[in-house]
Amino acid sequence: MKMTDYKPSAKDVQELRQRTGAGMMDCRNALTAANGDINLAIENLRKSGIAKAEKRAGRVASEGSIVCLLAPDARSGAMLELDCETDFVSRNEEFVAVAQELGRALLADTSWDGIVPDATGGAFLARPVNGITVQDKVTQTAARTGENVVLRRYARLTTDGTLGTYIHHNGRVAVMVEVTGPAGPAAQDLAKTVAEHVAAGVPRVPEAVRREDVPADMVEREQRIFTEKAIAEGKPEARIAMIVEGQVKKFFAEVTLLDQPWVRDESKSIQQLVDDASKAAGGTLTVRRFVRYRMGE
Numbered sequence: 001m002k003m004t005d006y007k008p009s010a011k012d013v014q015e016l017r018q019r020t021g022a023g024m025m026d027c028r029n030a031l032t033a034a035n036g037d038i039n040l041a042i043e044n045l046r047k048s049g050i051a052k053a054e055k056r057a058g059r060v061a062s063e064g065s066i067v068c069l070l071a072p073d074a075r076s077g078a079m080l081e082l083d084c085e086t087d088f089v090s091r092n093e094e095f096v097a098v099a100q101e102l103g104r105a106l107l108a109d110t111s112w113d114g115i116v117p118d119a120t121g122g123a124f125l126a127r128p129v130n131g132i133t134v135q136d137k138v139t140q141t142a143a144r145t146g147e148n149v150v151l152r153r154y155a156r157l158t159t160d161g162t163l164g165t166y167i168h169h170n171g172r173v174a175v176m177v178e179v180t181g182p183a184g185p186a187a188q189d190l191a192k193t194v195a196e197h198v199a200a201g202v203p204r205v206p207e208a209v210r211r212e213d214v215p216a217d218m219v220e221r222e223q224r225i226f227t228e229k230a231i232a233e234g235k236p237e238a239r240i241a242m243i244v245e246g247q248v249k250k251f252f253a254e255v256t257l258l259d260q261p262w263v264r265d266e267s268k269s270i271q272q273l274v275d276d277a278s279k280a281a282g283g284t285l286t287v288r289r290f291v292r293y294r295m296g297e
Helices: 010-020 022-035 038-056 093-108 135-143 185-200 216-232 235-253 268-282
Strands: 063-070 076-086 114-116 150-158 162-166 173-180 265-269 288-296
Touching: 010 022, 010 038, 022 038, 063 093, 063 162, 063 173, 076 093, 076 135, 076 162, 076 173, 076 288, 093 235, 135 150, 150 173, 150 268, 150 288, 162 185, 173 185, 185 268, 185 288, 216 235, 265 268, 268 288
Parallel strands: none
Antiparallel strands: 063 076, 076 150, 114 150, 162 173, 173 288
C-alpha cells in the first residue's frame, strides 16, 4: 500500500486525539504520513509539537495558573506557576488539570527542599510525570493549546513545624509560609494569617522575614539615599545621622515581615502576632521563610 493511498478511519483519528490531545486535522495528517502506524504518528506529533512550542517561546506568557498544595500533615508543600498567553487558556479545564498534575508531582518529590525563582534548566523539568518528563508535559500542553506555555518557577518546602498557605480569590497571588516550633492550632492559624498578610502586600511585599535577612547592599543603598537627601535639604550636619537612623528604621518597617504592621490591624506588628501565637502554643514559634507568587511577575 502506498502512503498516499492510506486513509485513516475516524476511530483511529479519535484514538490518536485522545492519546495526544492534538487537533483532528493534525491527527489525520500524522496517521496518513505514518501509513497508519499510530506509535510513529504519536512520535511525529510530539516532534511537531516541540517545534511549534519553540516558535512560540518568544511570545509573552503572562496568564496562567498558580498551584499551591499542602500535604495532609502540613509539613510539606509545593508551589508552582504554569504560564500561558491568554486568560481563555488559563481557565481551560485541561490546562488547569495539567498545572495541578505538575503540582502533585512536585509535592511527591521528596528528594529536595528549596525555592527555584527561575525554572529554566531546573532539575524538576527532568522529573517523570505519568510516563514523560515535566518538560515534555509542558511542551505537549503548548502543542494542545496553541500558546506559549512556560513553567516559570516552583518551590517545595519541608518542615518539622507547620506550613500555611493562602491563595487570593482571583487566583493570581499565592503564598506559603513556614512556621517552626510546637505544632498545633496556634501554629496553623499563625501560618495562615501571615500568608494572607504577605499576599496583601501592604505596606509592600516584604523583602525578608527579619532585619538581618535584608541584603546588606539594599540597606547601604537606602542609607546613602537618605544621607544625600538630608544634605540636599540643608539639614544640620549634627542631626543627619539621627535623621538617617529614623529613615532606616522606617524602611525596615516596610520591607521586613516581622516589623510590618498587620494588614488587618495596623496597631499590631507581625512580630506581635508571633508573640501572641507563641503564648497560645506554649512554646516559641518562629516564622522561618515564605514564598510569594504573583501571576506573571
